[in-house]
Amino acid sequence: MLTVIRRYTFRLYPNKSQTSKLFEARRLHCYLYNAAISHRKTEYQYWSKSVTYLQQQNALPAFKECWPEYKKLNSQTLQATLKRVDLSYNRFIKSLSQKPLFKSIRNYSGWTYPGHSGWNALTEGKHGQVRLRDLGITIRMRGQAKQWGTPTTLTIIYKPYLNQWFASFTVNIEVPNRKFGSDSDLKYESMLSIDLGTETVLTAYNGQEFLEIENQRFTLRSQKKIKSASKKLRRKRCPNYQKKIKASKRWKKARKQVSKLQRKVAEQRKNWQHHVTTDISRRYDIVVTEKLETKKMTRKAKPGSQRKRQKAGLNKSILDVGFGTLNKMITYKIEAKGGLVLFLPTRKIKPSQRCPNCGTVHKDWANLSNRYHVCNHCHFENGRDKSSVMVMYNVATYQQPGLGTHLEIVDLISSTSKNRKHTGSMKQLGEMKRQKSQQNQKSLGHLETPTSQKLG
8 A cells, every 4th residue: 555645625614712713823823934034034134144944943932931922822833834934945045936025914824733733633534623722722624535544734724815714634545556567456457648738628548539628718708707896996995005005995895806706717617627637537547648837838928029918818828727737636636546647758759749650750840830730751640639649648658659759768757756846844854853963962972952042
């Protein structure tokens, strides 16, 4: 059996007293987040010193003495909030995101219990309750998980535009571990290759027949209503916190209407994506798809470009489909049944430029306007998307002719590969602390802990 991690979100239904305690804990975590950012900025601005997560963690006891209201909160949740700041700075240093800024209480989502202490999940995967021991409350929740195992972490989330609370659990689940050519009953029996697009969202090939799913265009269908509601919103008095201008009641009402329409589009897209990916995961054991970098695909047009409007329209179509979300859903649903997802590097294989019959690469096929391909060498004819999925299927089954199309030499990435850019985690920090303690023990003969320092 293979242990995988799944995340399930349940909606919370707190009463008035429980809601006030949740808001108070959220406010304290927001202040701690901003204090940690201020500490790092001050140390670097005035003394050119970099503050690490371990230094801020060791300063928590002194911080609690100055601010006694933090003593009632679970210590691991405070450490997780500081770790959130550390992750943001690590991403900024590695040029993966912008520099962390102070967060308003209006935009602060919630806090995390990174371990088993401080909470209990009173559920078997369908509805139930969650107990927050540090706050002394037990909240009723509703939701259902397809598979349930051992809950490991808990994140309490507040969504201001919905005025609703949610509990997000990470759960360890055991799934069957399938292998090629195993003698057990668990074997890969079916394979499907898929190609994602904007006109035809999904073109699939299973070796015998093609499957095409048209674009539902959820954003386009609701575009007129959203534009009309946004126009009404712009006519109301909006808030300006620098000039100390408060938002009018009509502006708040209009803003809720815009958020409601946008949320409806997002829920429609998410529901459709779940239907499509669930149907694929039930019928196939192996899914072959292309490795897409949606963030780079949806960048703005370069300065001076004469096709800015066309690029903006293409970006909107790509985001309306949700390439990244579709791949993620297919991956975790296939993994849940013990299957495998293969991500092929398109720059090396070039499925949209390669003939699936003879393997010849045609550079003129790279133009997106060319929707029907005719090979000059073998006279093979087929649609652009259908040819691409045929190439991917042939590569995965070792049937594709042409140089550089074998799986051993194309830097294949599977759903079990670890290709994520890590910026540090609680587990890695624990290993660092243990190594440091062992070094101190060898050199000094006893364990030492760094002295606590107050936050600036």
